[in-house]
Each structure stands twice: as C-alpha cells, then as structure tokens.
Amino acid sequence: MQSPQTLAEKVWNAHVVRHGEGEGEARQPDLIYIDLHLLHEVTSPQAFEGLRLAGRKLRRPDLTIATEDHNTPTLDIDKPIADLTSRTQIFTLRDNCKEFGVRLHSLGDKEQGIVHVVGPQLGLTQPGMTVVCGDSHTSTHGAFGALAFGIGTSEVEHVMATQSLSLKPFKTMSINVEGTLKPGVTSKDIILAVIAKIGTGGGQGYVLEYRGSAIRALSMDARMTICNMSIEAGARAGMIAPDETTFEYVKGRPHAPEGDDWDAAVDYWKTLQSDEGARFDNEVFLNADELEPFVTWGTNPGQGVSLSSNVPVPEDFEDENDRKACERALTYMGLTGGTPMKEIRVDTVFLGSCTNSRMEDLRAAAEIVKGREKDPQIRMIVVPGSARVRLEAEAEGLDKIFKDFGAEWRFAGCSMCLGMNPDQLAEGERCASTSNRNFEGRQGKGGRTHLVSPLVAAATAIRGTLASPSDIANTPVSA
Ligand SMILES: CC(C)[C@H](C(=O)O)[C@@H](O)C(=O)O
Ligand code: SF4
Numbered sequence: 010m011q012s013p014q015t016l017a018e019k020v021w022n023a024h025v026v027r028h029g030e031g032e033g034e035a036r037q038p039d040l041i042y043i044d045l046h047l048l049h050e051v052t053s054p055q056a057f058e059g060l061r062l063a064g065r066k067l068r069r070p071d072l073t074i075a076t077e078d079h080n081t082p083t084l085d086i087d088k089p090i091a092d093l094t095s096r097t098q099i100f101t102l103r104d105n106c107k108e109f110g111v112r113l114h115s116l117g118d119k120e121q122g123i124v125h126v127v128g129p130q131l132g133l134t135q136p137g138m139t140v141v142c143g144d145s146h147t148s149t150h151g152a153f154g155a156l157a158f159g160i161g162t163s164e165v166e167h168v169m170a171t172q173s174l175s176l177k178p179f180k181t182m183s184i185n186v187e188g189t190l191k192p193g194v195t196s197k198d199i200i201l202a203v204i205a206k207i208g209t210g211g212g213q214g215y216v217l218e219y220r221g222s223a224i225r226a227l228s229m230d231a232r233m234t235i236c237n238m239s240i241e242a243g244a245r246a247g248m249i250a251p252d253e254t255t256f257e258y259v260k261g262r263p264h265a266p267e268g269d270d271w272d273a274a275v276d277y278w279k280t281l282q283s284d285e286g287a288r289f290d291n292e293v294f295l296n297a298d299e300l301e302p303f304v305t306w307g308t309n310p311g312q313g314v315s316l317s318s319n320v321p322v323p324e325d326f327e328d329e330n331d332r333k334a335c336e337r338a339l340t341y342m343g344l345t346g347g348t349p350m351k352e353i354r355v356d357t358v359f360l361g362s363c364t365n366s367r368m369e370d371l372r373a374a375a376e377i378v379k380g381r382e383k384d385p386q387i388r389m390i391v392v393p394g395s396a397r398v399r400l401e402a403e404a405e406g407l408d409k410i411f412k413d414f415g416a417e418w419r420f421a422g423c424s425m426c427l428g429m430n431p432d433q434l435a436e437g438e439r440c441a442s443t444s445n446r447n448f449e450g451r452q453g454k455g456g457r458t459h460l461v462s463p464l465v466a467a468a469t470a471i472r473g474t475l476a477s478p479s480d481i482a483n484t485p486v487s488a
Contacts, residue, residue, distance in 0.1 A: 015183075026040040056165035069172045074114075075102060077114070082422075083422050084420070123362070123363045129258075130262070179214060181291075186296075190300060216248060307447070317477075321346055357441075361391065365463050374411075388417070425440070436456070
C-alpha cells in the first residue's frame with residue numbers, strides 16, 4: 010500500500026513528468042507539468058523577449074492568460090495612460106500577447122483585474138492544478154487545493170516554452186487553526202497572527218497547508234486571503250483542501266467543467282486531502298477562539314500585534330536582531346513604543362489588493378460604513394480587485410454606500426498596494442491598508458503602512474484612529 014501523502018504531495022506527484030534521480034539532498038529536480046500560467050505586465054516582457062530571441066513559440070497559449078493590473082490607472086481609464094513607464098509596460102504586454110497568441114484582459118475589459126482575483130473568478134483556478142505566475146502572491150490560488158506558486162522571469166520563459174518546470178519538492182508544514190472566530194475577527198487576522206508567530210522567514214522552503222475547523226468554516230474569499238499571504242511567511246505556497254465550499258464556488262464559472270466532466274472532476278477533487286497519518290515536516294497550532302483583530306505596527310508583515318495592545322518597545326524582544334529591527338521600524342513608522350495601537354491616527358484608508366478586494370471584503374466594509382460618517386481628515390480609496398467585482402458591487406449598490414460615506418470608488422487594479430500607478434502615499438503619510446506588505450516605501454516613498462482587515466479599515470475610516478468594528482458600534486447611523 011502507498012504510504013499516506015499530504016495534499017501538496019498528491020498534487021505534486023500527479024504532475025511529475027520525470028522524476029529526478031538520486032536520494033535526499035543529492036536528489037535531482039523533478040520535471041513538473043504546469044496546468045495554468047498567469048501573466049501580467051511587470052514580469053513578462055523579458056520572458057517574451059527571450060522566446061523571441063530563441064525563435065520559439067508559446068507551447069500552450071490555451072493554458073496561458075494575461076491581465077493588466079500593476080500599472081493600470083484607477084481613474085480616467087478611458088483616457089491615455091499618463092505615466093510613461095506604465096504606458097510602456099501595458100503596451101508591451103499588449104504587443105506580446107498579440108504576437109504570441111495569448112488571451113489578454115485589457116483595461117476596460119469586463120474580465121480585467123488583479124491576476125489573482127481574475128483566475129479564480131473565471132473558474133480557471135481549480136482544485137488539484139499546478140498554477141504559476143511571475144508573481145509572489147500566486148499562492149492565493151492554493152485556496153482551491155491547487156499547488157500555486159510564484160516564479161522568476163527566467164522560469165516564466167521556461168513555462169512559456171515547455172509548459173513545465175524543473176523543481177525540487179517543497180517541504181510541508183501544517184497550520185492547524187481550530188475553534189471559532191469571534192465576531193469582528195476575520196481570515197486576515199488569522200494569517201497576520203500566523204506570520205507574527207512563525208516569522209517572515211518561518212515558512213521558507215515549505216508549502217503551508219491550512220487545516221482545522223476554523224479554516225473549514227471560511228468562505229472561498231476568506232480562504233484566498235489566507236493563502237495569499239503565505240508568501241509573507243516566506244513560504245513557497247499555501248493550500249487548503251477542497252471541500253463543498255470550494256466546489257460550490259467553482260461550479261458554473263466560465264471555465265468550470267460541465268455535465269459528466271463536472272461529476273468526474275468532483276470525484277477526483279474529493280481525494281485531494283492529506284491522508285490520515287500523512288507526515289508533515291513541521292506543524293503549527295493556533296486557537297481561533299483567542300484571536301482578536303490583528304494589525305501591524307512595523308515594516309514587515311510579521312511585526313504585528315492585537316489591535317487592543319500597545320506598540321512594542323525594543324526591550325520586548327529577546328533576540329538582538331529583533332530588538333534592532335523594532336527600533337528601526339519604530340523610527341520609520343514614526344511611532345513611540347508603548348502607545349496604544351488604537352491611538353494611532355491615520356491619514357489614508359486603502360481597501361483593495363489581491364488580499365482583500367473581493368465581493369465579501371467590499372460587502373463587509375460597506376456594512377460598517379453604511380449611514381455612518383467618515384472622519385473628515387481621512388482619505389479612503391476603495392479599489393475593487395477586478396472589473397467584474399466592481400460591476401457586481403455596483404449592482405448591489407455598494408459603490409453608492411462608499412461614495413455617500415465620502416470614499417473614492419475606483420477602477421480595478423493593484424493600485425496603492427504597491428503604487429506602480431499614481432495611487433501613492435505622500436512622504437510621512439500613514440495608511441491603514443488591507444494589502445499584504447508594509448515594507449518601507451511600499452505604498453509611496455516615506456509612506457507608512459499598517460496592514461489591517463477590511464473590517465478594521467472601515468472602522469478606522471470612521472474613527473480616524475486604528476479601530477475595530479466594536480469601537481464604532483455606538484457612532485450614529487443615519488437611515
Ligand atoms: C511586481 C511583482 C513581481 C510583485 C510580486 O511578485 O509580488 C508584486 O505583485 C508585489 O506584490 O510586490
Ligand atoms: S495587488 Fe499587490 S500583492 Fe497583489 S499582485 Fe498586485 S501588487 Fe502584488
């Protein structure tokens with residue numbers, strides 16, 4: 010009998026074209042088949058150029074899909090793109106996709122949006138697949154039980170040419186989250202707590218498999234938030250075993266299997282779970298009942314605390330490097346150790362990014378701001394993850410709720426997650442952001458980022474200081 014396998018091992022083994030020879034450390038890489046290759050404008054130009062120089066074609070244009078996201082403006086999308094670099098990037102992608110026969114969703118197209126929002130939404134991302142993209146947050150697609158990971162530009166070229174990749178198997182780590190989340194606590198808080206626990210390097214070389222009753226209870230949108238940020242713990246990928254929630258999400262989407270194919274697919278997908286007794290290289294346990302809204306105070310996603318606690322002081326850390334990192338982060342963030350997190354005043358609230366820009370995120374935030382007043386000094390920007398999310402949100406009237414509240418309702422893209430377009434923080438500006446990275450200068454030179462959930466983002470826009478939904482429960486609501 011075959012020994013018990015983890016979910017990651019099952020998906021891996023189902024895609025081996027050729028096993029690498031040797032044992033242990035000396036083992037050669039396996040050749041892995043790739044089911045879906047996603048492209049965007051930032052990491053594809055050199056790969057296309059490489060193919061062109063070598064006189065090669067794209068091996069499987071039908072398994073390749075591109076969208077414009079990082080450099081796209083979120084205002085005036087019907088006008089020429091003003092920023093020269095952005096315009097060049099986008100036009101290069103358009104030319105390349107035309108030349109190599111790749112389906113592209115351009116600005117203005119109904120299916121345009123952040124690559125990690127678009128794949129699942131179209132039903133392209135399915136359980137048991139191998140999914141790659143020249144983008145670290147490809148881990149998002151692991152929420153479907155796919156083995157999905159970011160690759161470098163030379164690997165992008167390799168996949169374009171061969172539809173395969175040469176890789177050594179990843180180690181496996183199980184992240185068990187048991188219990189029930191309290192109201193106001195979300196999957197964003199789970200993942201921020203996981204990263205604070207294992208550190209930004211804790212997942213290095215691993216595929217993280219999120220398991221346990223708290224994970225099973227999450228919607229697909231919420232699962233994607235968790236898998237999305239696996240990379241912020243240094244992991245290669247994050248996965249969640251597919252279940253009824255997954256099947257229900259995929260069913261009926263444009264690229265989902267139909268009829269008998271659907272039944273056969275679900276039968277197979279049901280086998281995609283870690284076997285009883287499967288051995289993980291590492292295990293982590295977290296109690297969902299104890300979790301509170303979690304926010305970052307520093308300049309990496311691991312520098313986070315419960316919203317109800319204080320900004321740490323360097324002496325809180327035993328390790329000399331952690332102490333130094335704390336000192337440096339406090340200086341950059343303009344914070345004094347010991348300050349209650351809830352007293353930190355912010356200037357901007359950004360609701361968006363591939364972490365938290367799907368329907369459920371927008372609905373949750375809209376429910377909080379509805380009929381309430383925004384703090385007059387706060388600028389709030391709402392950027393749906395895709396054009397389709399924007400349309401759906403408008404059909405539900407969410408745009409109106411946000412606009413009445415005083416927030417800006419934008420077109421889809423990466424936007425202020427990394428400021429490769431005009432959506433940036435000014436020097437010294439402080440932002441409560443639903444994105445995934447709080448590195449120095451990430452949202453604009455000198456900008457200061459606090460990573461938060463959509464609920465905390467919404468409550469913060471009302472109170473003006475970092476806040477949870479329970480903090481604004483007594484603020485007046487108009488009809
Ligand atoms: C531009 C791209 C290579 C990058 C990534 O890989 O993650 C970006 O999406 C990011 O979030 O920093
Ligand atoms: S939204 Fe942010 S994290 Fe996601 S792909 Fe775009 S830049 Fe990267």
